[in-house]
Amino acid sequence: MIVPEPGSKKYDTRRARLRKEAERLGVTDQDANEAANETLQSDPDWQSRGPRTERGRGPKGERPENAD
Template structure:
């Protein structure tokens, strides 16, 4: 895992941030979430599940 502040870390954060932004998460929140995911890879699955529940409509329900 690259260390925060390194070039590799910045590249990974930027790519992850863009993916989150493309998924519909607001810019500022996408940046914070990307940093949090890269700093705590063990919590990645739980964090992404939380994001999915918030932003992805469940089957059979209408999105707002």
């Protein structure tokens, strides 16, 4: 199963829908934005899976397993 990453089009679309729903329920614009972000960040299906390549993990000397 492919899960949308934060910053992807699907993630942003879902966040916008959650914001609109909150605004319809009477939540202020800024609070609706924060609520949508919190909802998506707390849902494990919408969280980042982390780097997918060695290069994405950062410089080789700064990776946690090479910290000694």
